[in-house]
Amino acid sequence: MQDFASEFSNALSLIFEGDSELWAIVLLSLRVSMFAVLIAAIIGMPVGAALAVARFPGRRVMIVLMNALMGLPPVVVGLLVYLTLSRSGPLGVLELLYTPTAMILAQVVLVTPIIAALTRQVTEMLAEEYSEQLRSLGVSRLSSVPVLLWDARLALVTALLAGFGRAIAEVGAVIIVGGNINHVTRVMTTTIALETSKGNLALALALGAILIGIAVAVNAMVSALSLRAELEGLHHA
Numbered sequence: 001m002q003d004f005a006s007e008f009s010n011a012l013s014l015i016f017e018g019d020s021e022l023w024a025i026v027l028l029s030l031r032v033s034m035f036a037v038l039i040a041a042i043i044g045m046p047v048g049a050a051l052a053v054a055r056f057p058g059r060r061v062m063i064v065l066m067n068a069l070m071g072l073p074p075v076v077v078g079l080l081v082y083l084t085l086s087r088s089g090p091l092g093v094l095e096l097l098y099t100p101t102a103m104i105l106a107q108v109v110l111v112t113p114i115i116a117a118l119t120r121q122v123t124e125m126l127a128e129e130y131s132e133q134l135r136s137l138g139v140s141r142l143s144s145v146p147v148l149l150w151d152a153r154l155a156l157v158t159a160l161l162a163g164f165g166r167a168i169a170e171v172g173a174v175i176i177v178g179g180n181i182n183h184v185t186r187v188m189t190t191t192i193a194l195e196t197s198k199g200n201l202a203l204a205l206a207l208g209a210i211l212i213g214i215a216v217a218v219n220a221m222v223s224a225l226s227l228r229a230e231l232e233g234l235h236h237a
Contacts, residue, residue, distance in 0.1 A: 029187040
């Protein structure tokens with residue numbers, strides 16, 4: 001118990017004394033996950049909104065597939081991205097394996113279905129609510145996508161935060177494609193796994209505390225946005 005207290009004290013010292021190695025790992029984690037969520041949003045939001053309003057054969061199958069992709073096993077995603085970026089893979093010539101870019105690509109694959117599925121749910125409800133108004137204005141289904149995305153912006157921020165929470169906590173895929181290289185691709189989750197196995201609990205605890213803090217902050221923002229959306233709904237009602 002005394003050893004644990006000592007390690008925890010050392011972990012707090014690393015956080016509050018601004019340990020350069022610790023914060024370099026944190027900043028790399030944030031940079032990788034934020035870029036991944038941005039790219040996933042650019043892809044996932046229009047796709048999700050288009051699926052919400054479009055009507056075509058196979059639409060239901062695509063929705064089921066997209067929902068299924070939300071539960072993609074991270075290690076499988078890591079393996080597929082690894083094979084794609086390896087020297088014998090189709091994108092091997094780019095030499096992206098074991099770089100932060102490879103980690104971003106893996107997270108994009110994991111996060112895009114989440115953002116797309118949540119966007120579809122939100123915009124589908126809005127499309128039903130505004131269908132008569134949009135039809136009276138002569139707005140086609142696909143032309144209504146930007147309008148619906150803008151009107152659903154608060155709920156879509158919640159989708160982005162959900163995607164970010166998935167990305168920042170990812171370990172399986174990023175360790176396969178990133179290689180956990182010190183000062184290059186070592187992020188919070190992979191460092192926690194490595195340092196725990198080495199017995200360096202102070203650094204692992206420090207990063208774990210920061211990761212928990214980020215998770216709590218993300219959930220708090222989601223709750224605040226949900227409450228604000230409910231209040232706005234009551235106000236409009």
